Amino acid sequence: MNQPWIGPVASHMLSGLYVTLWVSLLTTVVATVIGVFVGALSASTTPWVKVLVRLYIDIFRGVPSLITLLFVFFALPQIGISTGPITASVVGLALWGGANIAETARGALKSISSRQTEAARALGMSKVDALVFAVMPQAIRRFLPPYIGQLTVLIQASALTSVVGVTDLLGSARQMIERLAYVSSDAHAVEIYCGVLLVFFVICYPLTLLSDYLERRLRS
């Protein structure tokens, strides 16, 4: 296994992996904030809030993640905000992921009986207090398994950033293959892409197992 091409390829892809992890982390945090906030808003009884929440969730869940990403990438400069492709990707993916997480949160909140809210209100809690301190702690058990599943989807979606030119793990792999093809007859494309697959697998498989485990524990 001591081949000279591995060293430089590995070091370049390591910097790509760093970008992938960074994008995944940022996207996850922003999407979770959006998702939980919008999910909580869905419990509102105000008609126009309900309509807005439904519109946001249905539109962004119904459109490919790549379309929202490309849209943000091209739209931000047009409305006068110039950002790099990484920021645009994070915003685009988080808007899309946030809608998916919001739908999960909405379902989890709805699964808790309205009696719980009524009881909390009867004890003198405000509407927000009842939601945050009575309903949410009970809903989180139902929320977690699909939420963790969604995280693996978001981490995988970070690979889409390579489409707008971010040198993430996939982007760095493509660059190295092009370079190797230029200097030698063998680009080692199979080995390099298998390495990319392996990295994603190592990150996402444990999360899938955790999600399955929480799901099973919830059912029993």
Added chain:
Amino acid sequence: MTPNFLNELLVLLDGLGRTLLISAIGIALGISLGMVMGAVRHARIPVLSQLIACYANVFRCTPLLVQVVMLYFALPDLGIKLTPFETSWLALGLWGAAYHTEIFRAGFGSVNPNEVFAARALGMSASRAFLDITVPLGSRASIPAATTMAITQFRSSSFMIAVGYQELTYVANRMVADTFKVFEIFGIAALAYLVVSNIIAIASRWLERTVAVPGLGVAK
């Protein structure tokens, strides 16, 4: 309605046609492979069942985009050359099959075992009982989840931009890069994805109602 705009609309429609084509083949391939593999998983055929479980885990825990890029750019090194069109439907089908396998396995597993006992008691062989009782009932139970996945496959056909297949997202992206009409063009593309997703969902609910077995699942 300038003739220019009409022209752009036609180009987008052309892209939508290609999107529908690769989605249809990919979904059909994914569902048929998924049914067969789900049946093997359900029957717990040794070795084969474990291999399929590995297949499903690998395809579900790695990004579709990396799989697509790998099929197109790495397979030629192993002597397999695919066109962008072939790559597109094959990648969608193989990736979708991993999810459909789990969906149909769960569907076959949800069939009341008493139905199978009754069939066996009437003298049906195990395989006959599986084909005549478990498959028809389990497939019906799988319709909602399989539809959700089929819609996900349809939306994910946008990833084929990575291999240059001229589907809707590719065409829209090109057009935006040329004309900077970000809102109009991505708006139309997003609308097209939303409309087709909803048509698939409505068709599926119609199918579910039409093939429903009267009385089944009502009395517990």
